[in-house]
Amino acid sequence: MPKRAKLAAQHPSAHDILIVISKTSLSHRLRQFLLAFHPPARPVETTRLTPYLTPAQLALFRQLQGSEQWHALLMLDKLTASGADDRHLLAAALLHDIGKIHYPLHTWERVLIVLMKRVSPGRVQRWGQEPPQGLAKPFAVACHHAEWGADLASRAGASPLTIELIRRHEEAVPPEAATHTEKLLRLLKQVDDSS
Numbered sequence: 189m190p191k192r193a194k195l196a197a198q199h200p201s202a203h204d205i206l207i208v209i210s211k212t213s214l215s216h217r218l219r220q221f222l223l224a225f226h227p228p229a230r231p232v233e234t235t236r237l238t239p240y241l242t243p244a245q246l247a248l249f250r251q252l253q254g255s256e257q258w259h260a261l262l263m264l265d266k267l268t269a270s271g272a273d274d275r276h277l278l279a280a281a282l283l284h285d286i287g288k289i290h291y292p293l294h295t296w297e298r299v300l301i302v303l304m305k306r307v308s309p310g311r312v313q314r315w316g317q318e319p320p321q322g323l324a325k326p327f328a329v330a331c332h333h334a335e336w337g338a339d340l341a342s343r344a345g346a347s348p349l350t351i352e353l354i355r356r357h358e359e360a361v362p363p364e365a366a367t368h369t370e371k372l373l374r375l376l377k378q379v380d381d382s383s
């Protein structure tokens with residue numbers, strides 16, 4: 189193998205990262221970055237949330253960073269616009285990333301995770317097993333926020349189905365998966381990936 193190709197295989201380079209970005213939808217990435225850098229200054233209106241969350245769950249939701257609250261609301265809006273009305277799914281849309289409140293991330297850490305998941309998912313998994321400190325923190329959050337979130341949602345009285353959707357929202361869903369829970373999980377992941 190030529191030396192340059194060998195190096196590229198071992199370490200993510202700026203070239204790898206550019207390829208990743210070019211393969212993703214630019215408008216989607218742009219929207220994500222704009223939301224992360226410039227979330228609307230106003231908070232998400234409480235009246236948008238109370239149909240889906242109990243007071244305890246709403247208090248939890250309010251601990252999310254502003255951009256994450258708007259991301260969750262965007263997912264809810266996409267689901268309801270597409271006709272989804274399962275209350276367990278809609279609550280999961282709002283609370284799916286709630287585990288991130290344990291270790292709030294800087295924007296650059298979130299961008300790093302998105303890129304590294306594409307460039308070197310094995311490293312994300314490996315580094316994510318380290319204690320959530322220093323440079324390992326974003327990777328630990330990426331790997332564990334779903335289970336942390338399920339635990340928080342459970343303490344806040346979420347339904348067993350909402351808790352399961354939160355716990356599994358980062359899992360790959362096989363195309364042949366066809367249980368009711370798996371269908372909801374697929375919908376949740378679709379809007380998460382596009383919001």
Ligand SMILES: [Fe+2]
Nearest residue numbers: 284285357358
């Ligand atoms: Fe997540």
Ligand SMILES: [Fe+2]
Nearest residue numbers: 259284285380
């Ligand atoms: Fe998300």
